[in-house]
Amino acid sequence: GDSVTQMEGPVTLSEEAFLTINCTYTATGYPSLFWYVQYPGEGLQLLLKATKADDKGSNKGFEATYRKETTSFHLEKGSVQVSDSAVYFCALAGGTSYGKLTFGQGTILTVHP
């Protein structure tokens, strides 16, 4: 079946540091890939998406590229802010688990001033 693996957390950075959160996936067919962000006590917000190989999703300074050859969708941001502190989930849809989202385990990011 489908699976998504994210880098182990938590990740702690200083403000303005460069962020990378690794995400790799296993799926059949041509899934869509997503990054969601969850702030404390809230639901998930769609951060960015990519629907086919080599697509780059971007939003609020975050970006991720759909790499089919390495089955990866790593999240990056050039300069993080304290307000980026949250839990980040990588997810895929449209693989074997038809119609359902398959989530990674989530990565806690804490940014210090």
Add this chain to the structure above:
Amino acid sequence: GAVVSQHPSWVICKSGTSVKIECRSLDFQATTMFWYRQFPKQSLMLMATSNEGSKATYEQGVEKDKFLINHASLTLSTLTVTSAHPEDSSFYICSARVGGPNQPQHFGDGTRLSIL
């Protein structure tokens, strides 16, 4: 766009009572809605998938008589936790999707349920 509203955001009630949580898509018609449960510091666990006008499809291990789901319209789904007990205390999150299975889900802000 793609706003999903979930209500209530927090509920505390006594053991044995039933609790209803509403999930509404405010600016789109959702072909499919989903209900998740999230334990502290964990990812989301899918409970059930519902399509408007049809019975919900429950994931393995989820009691359908315990967690009643109604999807009466393209913009509203409800989850009722019947005869709630302390072990049902959790964070419940709904989501809605418009379009096919490769499209993103849009999530509500969640409901914190505490059963005393």
